[in-house]
Amino acid sequence: MMKKSNSSFKRGIRKLKQHKLAVFSFWTLLILYLSALFAPIIAPYHYETEKRAFSYAPPSKVHFIDSKGKFSRPFIYRRNYQFNEFYKKVYQEDKTKKYPIKLFVKGDSYKFLGVLKTDIHLFGVDDAAYFNLLGTDSRGRDLFSRIVYGGQVSLSIGLVGVFIALIIGVLVGGLSGYFGGKTDTLLMRLAEIIMVIPSFYLMLSLRSVFSYSLSSLQIYFIVVFIMSFIGWPGIARVVRGMAISIRQREFVLASRALGGSHLGIIRKHIIPHTFSYVIVAASISIPGYILGESALSLLGLGIQDPYTSWGNLLSEAMAVSQIQLHPWVLIPGIFIFITVMAFNLLGDGLRDAFDPHAEFIKK
Amino acid sequence: MEKILEVKNLKKYYPVQKGIFSKTSDSVKAVDGVSFSVQSGKTLGLVGESGCGKSTLARAVLRLIEPDLGFIFFKNKDITKLSYKEMKNIRRNFQIIFQDPFGSLDPRFTVFAIISEGLINFSANTKKEVIYEKTVKAVEDVGLSKDILNRYPHEFSGGQRQRISIARALVFSPKLLILDEPVSSLDVSIQAQIINLLINLQKEKGLSYVFIAHDLSVVRHICDQVCVMKSGKIVERGETSQIFANPTNSYTQRLLNSIPQINLHSTS
Ligand SMILES: Nc1ncnc2c1ncn2[C@@H]1O[C@H](COP(=O)(O)OP(=O)(O)OP(=O)(O)O)[C@@H](O)[C@H]1O
Ligand SMILES: [Mg+2]
Numbered sequence: 241m242m243k244k245s246n247s248s249f250k251r252g253i254r255k256l257k258q259h260k261l262a263v264f265s266f267w268t269l270l271i272l273y274l275s276a277l278f279a280p281i282i283a284p285y286h287y288e289t290e291k292r293a294f295s296y297a298p299p300s301k302v303h304f305i306d307s308k309g310k311f312s313r314p315f316i317y318r319r320n321y322q323f324n325e326f327y328k329k330v331y332q333e334d335k336t337k338k339y340p341i342k343l344f345v346k347g348d349s350y351k352f353l354g355v356l357k358t359d360i361h362l363f364g365v366d367d368a369a370y371f372n373l374l375g376t377d378s379r380g381r382d383l384f385s386r387i388v389y390g391g392q393v394s395l396s397i398g399l400v401g402v403f404i405a406l407i408i409g410v411l412v413g414g415l416s417g418y419f420g421g422k423t424d425t426l427l428m429r430l431a432e433i434i435m436v437i438p439s440f441y442l443m444l445s446l447r448s449v450f451s452y453s454l455s456s457l458q459i460y461f462i463v464v465f466i467m468s469f470i471g472w473p474g475i476a477r478v479v480r481g482m483a484i485s486i487r488q489r490e491f492v493l494a495s496r497a498l499g500g501s502h503l504g505i506i507r508k509h510i511i512p513h514t515f516s517y518v519i520v521a522a523s524i525s526i527p528g529y530i531l532g533e534s535a536l537s538l539l540g541l542g543i544q545d546p547y548t549s550w551g552n553l554l555s556e557a558m559a560v561s562q563i564q565l566h567p568w569v570l571i572p573g574i575f576i577f578i579t580v581m582a583f584n585l586l587g588d589g590l591r592d593a594f595d596p597h598a599e600f601i602k603k
Numbered sequence: 604m605e606k607i608l609e610v611k612n613l614k615k616y617y618p619v620q621k622g623i624f625s626k627t628s629d630s631v632k633a634v635d636g637v638s639f640s641v642q643s644g645k646t647l648g649l650v651g652e653s654g655c656g657k658s659t660l661a662r663a664v665l666r667l668i669e670p671d672l673g674f675i676f677f678k679n680k681d682i683t684k685l686s687y688k689e690m691k692n693i694r695r696n697f698q699i700i701f702q703d704p705f706g707s708l709d710p711r712f713t714v715f716a717i718i719s720e721g722l723i724n725f726s727a728n729t730k731k732e733v734i735y736e737k738t739v740k741a742v743e744d745v746g747l748s749k750d751i752l753n754r755y756p757h758e759f760s761g762g763q764r765q766r767i768s769i770a771r772a773l774v775f776s777p778k779l780l781i782l783d784e785p786v787s788s789l790d791v792s793i794q795a796q797i798i799n800l801l802i803n804l805q806k807e808k809g810l811s812y813v814f815i816a817h818d819l820s821v822v823r824h825i826c827d828q829v830c831v832m833k834s835g836k837i838v839e840r841g842e843t844s845q846i847f848a849n850p851t852n853s854y855t856q857r858l859l860n861s862i863p864q865i866n867l868h869s870t871s
Contacts, residue, residue, distance in 0.1 A: 490707035493667045494771070497699050498721035499691045512711050 255593035262589020265582035272579060276391035283385035284364040284371055286348040288546045291370055293321075294380040296566045297331055300372045307335055315340040318369045328565070339369040375568035377556055386548045387572055393549035395579065397464055397533045398526040404468035406522055409475025410514060414506045416476065417483025428480065431473035439470045443532060447541045456547040463542050467529045475521055482514045516594045524587035527580040534576055550576050606679070607779050607811045608664070608697070609640040613673035615656075615663045633659040634670070635835035641779065646805070646812040648822040648843065650858065651832030657815045658702060660832075661783045664813075665699055666690055677779075695725045697779040698772035704764035704788060708756040715752040718742065718771045725775050741774035742767075746800060762793035766800070773804065781813045786821060798825060820862045823847060831855045 256262055275282050297319065306312045317333035324330050341363055349359035365371040373384040416427040434442070446466045454462070486492060487510065495505050534551030536542035538558070543549040553572035557563055563570060614637075616630040633656040641647045651657055663670040666682065675683050682693055698721075701707035708717055719738045722729065739749045745766040756764060765785055772780060782801065786794040802825060805812060816822050822829055822843065829846045831839040831854065839852040850856045 490701040490703055491709040493662060494699070494701065494707050494768075495709075495720065496667050497665055497694060497697075498771070499694045499724035500720070501691075501724075502687065504724075509709055 252593040256589050259589035259592060261585045262593075265585040265589070268578065268582045269586065272391060272575075272582075273395055275388055276395045279388045279392055280350040280352055281360065282362050283382070283388040284345075284347060284361050284373075285382040285385040286350060287381070287386050287389040287548050289348055289381060289385070291376075291380040294319075294370055294372070294376050295378050296329065297321075297370070297372055297376040297380065298566070299375045299568055300370075301333065302341065303338075306338060312338070313340055316365060316369060316371055339365040339371075341365055341371065374571050375566065377553075377569065383553070383568060383571060386553055387550065387575055390548035390550045390553050390572065391575070393460065393543050393547070394530055394533055394551065394576070397460070397467065397549075398529040398583075401464045401467040401471065401529040401532075402522045402526050404464065405471035405525070406475060406518055408468065408472040410479050410511055410518060412472065413476035413479025413481075414483050414511050414514070417480035418487050418502065418506050418510055420484070424480070428477070431476050434470065434473045435477075439532075440535065442470055443467075443536060444539075444541070447536060456543060459543060463533050463536055466536070467532045470532070471525060471529065474525070475518065478517060478521065479511075479514045482517060483510050486510050486513050520587060520591045520594060523583055523590050527583045530576060530579055530583075604645075605643045606640045607643040607677070608813070609674075609676040609679075610664055611638045611674040611676075613637045613660065613663060613675065614671045615659050615668065616671055617659075632656075632835045634663060636673070637832070637835070637837055638673075639830050639837065639840070641811050641813055642827070643778075643811055644805075644809050645827040646814050646825055648826030648829040649813060649815045649832055650819055650822055650829060651817065652858075653817055655832045656835040657817070657832060658783050661699060661781045661813070661815060665694075665697060665781060667699070691724070695721070695775050696777050697781065698777045699781045699783060700765065700768050700772055700785045702784040702787065704761045704768065705756075707768055708764060710756055713753055713755060714742070714767055717756070717767060718752075718774055721771065721775050737774055738770075741770040744773065744804070745770045760793075761789050762797060765789065765797055769800070769804070773808070776808065777810075779811045779813070781815070783815045784817060785814075787817060794821070801825065818862060819847070819858050831858065 280286075300316045300319070302314050302316060304311060304314055306315070315338040317335055318337065318339060319331045320334055321329045321331045342365065343363050344360050345364040345366075346359050347361040347364050347367075349357065351357050370376075370382075372382050374387065375383050377383055377386070412427050412431070416424045443466055446469060447462070450462050483506075492505060492509050495509050500508070530550075533542055533549060534554065537544075537549050537551030538555050540555060543552045545552070550572040554570075554576075557569040557573070613634055614632075615634040616632050619629045619631055635656070637656075637660055639647065639649075649657055649660070659668070662668045664675055666675070666685075670683070673683070674681060677693060677696060680693075682690065685693065712720075715735075715738060718741055719734050722734050722737055738752065742749055742751065747763065747766055747770070751759075751763075751767075756767070759767065769785075785801070786797050789797065798821060801812070804810060812825070814822065814826055819829075826843045829841065829843050830837045831846070831852060833854050839846065839850065839855045846855065847859065850859055
């Protein structure tokens with residue numbers, strides 16, 4: 241015979257697999273997260289590497305057919321620039337020499353995962369040329385590399401923030417629902433106060449509590465703190481509702497009769513029953529965290545140059561004139577959009593597959 | 604004879620909010636001034652129709668929910684006002700079997716975790732082997748095999764689940780068991796098995812029972828005394844034989860007339 245936790249999990253996975261969009265989203269996210277994890281390898285350049293001469297260079301053209309019309313391995317040309325009559329840089333390819341795109345090339349050195357010192361990059365071209373898959377920014381830094389590095393912040397803030405918010409939300413909701421009475425009133429009023437304040441306003445006011453000039457790591461944790469501070473009440477409210485209905489179930493009364501302490505009962509018999517909801521809620525709320533980080537960084541209150549996050553990268557796109565002249569600065573926004581969409585679709589799939597209410601009503 | 608449990612004038616009202624805006628709230632008088640006592644080693648029956656407050660009474664007596672008024676004495680010790688922590692030391696003396704065999708076992712726990720929960724709570728520093736041995740003994744006492752210990756509640760029938768509940772309650776040898784309609788949700792043939800099991804366990808371990816039922820059929824075979832409950836109050840009480848021979852209350856008479864027949868000795 242199959243164990244229950246196991247079989248309902250398998251059933252859920254099977255249902256999830258039928259949800260094509262959710263599966264597609266899952267793989268998309270996996271690729272995004274893996275590339276953030278392996279950013280130093282995948283990015284052809286370090287996020288701080290700048291070539292001022294190549295400011296706002298458009299994406300490099302990748303060629304497959306050489307000047308003699310023959311099919312060749314992908315390559316790029318070196319670029320030179322001239323100023324046109326409006327003093328705008330115009331880049332031109334110097335077709336005299338091909339720079340083939342090579343795999344596992346030597347480039348900027350870095351420490352992989354903080355320990356392994358190496359200079360191997362997944363792909364790149366010889367140093368004489370500058371390969372910009374997605375163009376460069378105002379200081380001539382490779383946008384693709386910065387996006388890949390920026391994913392480390394933008395993608396992890398969602399996970400870390402949700403994780404902290406979940407812990408607080410589940411604890412508060414569990415206590416509130418189980419004990420009821422004054423505890424409940426107090427905790428839920430607190431949650432409601434946080435929920436009624438517009439979250440953007442709350443975000444900005446919380447940010448203003450902290451100093452402006454901080455190290456990037458400090459800022460990272462402040463952003464995480466702000467986002468989870470805003471996020472926990474929503475989770476707490478639903479977990480509370482579930483705890484209220486679970487606390488009346490007979491197995492909870494039985495545990496009381498068996499000498500269980502209140503906290504032990506909450507931990508062993510109440511909170512685990514909210515997990516299926518909590519996991520779905522988490523995947524649905526991650527986009528909020530990513531967008532929150534982007535908003536803060538976009539306003540210059542989050543991650544700051546030279547460090548990168550998708551929101552911070554987008555701040556280059558704040559002026560309409562920039563977008564007209566260098567449309568590629570909008571690309572980080574596409575990454576935000578894809579990630580947010582993928583989490584939403586995956587969340588929908590998870591909700592259908594592990595419908596917590598169905599399990600709830602069953603018995 | 605010694606009284607193991609005595610309940611005096613116990614009350615439990617549930618508040619019912621009438622409207623969203625009205626502050627005036629009504630209440631359901633689920634248990635409305637109930638007194639009874641249980642003699643050591645005997646079985647007291649509590650009988651009444653659905654919704655008359657039997658489960659509420661059972662839970663309030665064990666302080667699983669807080670009674671509003673009244674007194675509960677366990678072996679002449681007043682336990683009504685003990686704190687939750689103080690109650691813990693008393694709880695190993697009495698246990699409850701719930702009405703719903705599906706709701707009373709946490710679906711996420713294995714049978715072993717379910718049965719050993721009380722043992723672990725009550726004797727924190729017991730060795731793992733001792734806990735295991737006692738748990739095995741408890742499942743075997745209720746007629747199950749120790750092979751089931753790694754399985755989950757949903758794999759069992761209602762009757763098997765009630766056996767697991769009984770094992771969970773008896774594993775640390777309490778003196779008093781409150782049985783809240785332990786068989787009412789089971790097939791008739793299974794009912795007889797469980798009742799016989801309970802009778803045997805009582806003889807073996809010298810247990811005292813409060814046996815709750817919504818009709819008088821089962822009560823006759825297991826109870827020494829019977830209290831008949833209606834709308835939160837006890838309307839008639841006496842020796843079982845006397846209640847069956849000449850009931851004085853019209854409600855009791857009605858209950859008696861609606862007894863379905865079950866034969867306890869056909870299966871076991
Ligand atoms: N948590 C609660 N909140 C409000 N009212 C309740 C609650 N629990 C029970 N009641 C009400 O109290 C009354 C007694 O319920 P109780 O469950 O004790 O009856 P019972 O005799 O055990 O019935 P049954 O034979 O169906 O199990 C019922 O009217 C019920 O609706
Ligand atoms: Mg009941």
